[in-house]
Amino acid sequence: MMFGLAERFTYFQCPECHCLQLKVPPLDPGRYYPKEYHSFSFNPESKFKHPVVRAARNLVNYFTVFNKSLAGIVFGKTFRNRKLVSLSGIPLTRKSRILDVGCGVGERIYALREIGFLDVSGVDPYIGGDIEYANGVKIMKKSVHDLQGTWDVVMYHHSFEHVPEPTLELLAVASLLRKGGVCLLRIPTVSSYAWEHYREHWYQIDAPRHPFLHSVESISFLAEKTGFRVRSVVYDSTADQFGRSECYRLGIPFASSDSARFSKSQRRRWKEKARELNRQNRGDQAAFYLLRL
Secondary structure, eight states: OOOOOOOOHHHEEOOTOEEEESSSSSSSSGGGGTTTTTSSSSSSGGGOOOHHHHHHHHHHHHHHHSOOHHHHHHHHHHHHHHTTTGGGGGGOOOOOOOEEOOOOOHHHHHHHHHHTTSEEEEETTHHHHHHHOTTTTTESOOOGGGGOOOOEEEEEEEEEGSSSSSHHHHHHHHEEEEEEEEEEEEEESSSSSSHHHHGGGGGGTTTOOOEBBOOOHHHHHHHHTTTTEEEEEEEEETTTHHHHHHHHHHTOOOOOOOOOOOHHHHHHHHHHHHHHHHHOOOOEEEEEEEEEO
């Protein structure tokens, strides 16, 4: 439904760990990642071209990640970067080695480099080719299975649900992380109201790009099998779980759905409901912090 293809796929849910799984993955998954796919369709450098805009963005991003700087506090509480806020849950310094897996064109690591991180890199098997930006950020057309080295943080921002073999993926991550390092998984989760309420119309199923929609139980099970411990879980779902899913229920593709289809009061109610579900640990997406043992 993202591009309105309306192809049908069969999922099943494990009765023990509750993970929702694609029964038959496509033979050519790459064709479901066209150049129009949202992770590939912009250049992060464009957000930092104007020097005043660049300075303001860097203040907000610095505050978002480190929770400090006076100017950042003034601007950050209003304009905090939602795409970086999960990093504030990890003790970081600018020398921390960070790997972003499934990063697309590298929006997050580009922003981290701009606020002084010295060693950030990314991999994504579906980009057209390797990317190198003027500020030194490099993104490789690879997977974690192709890498060697040691990192402090390996993060997946809505990319872990795309991997075809989650156990093998986390074993590879464990081999790349130092002891005590953190694997950050920001993923949609079936431990949520949205899955229970919308079922096949839940927009985060995103068939067939998401072969695994994990639960709290399935992530705990994977962590135990691969040398990790779940340190904490922070829910960060948004009103999209309602607006997008309602559109899918009506047969409206992601690419054409927009907020104008719903009243301002309805959108406000959805935002408040999303905040309440997060407080109840029932939002439809969360950040899982896995500690390398």
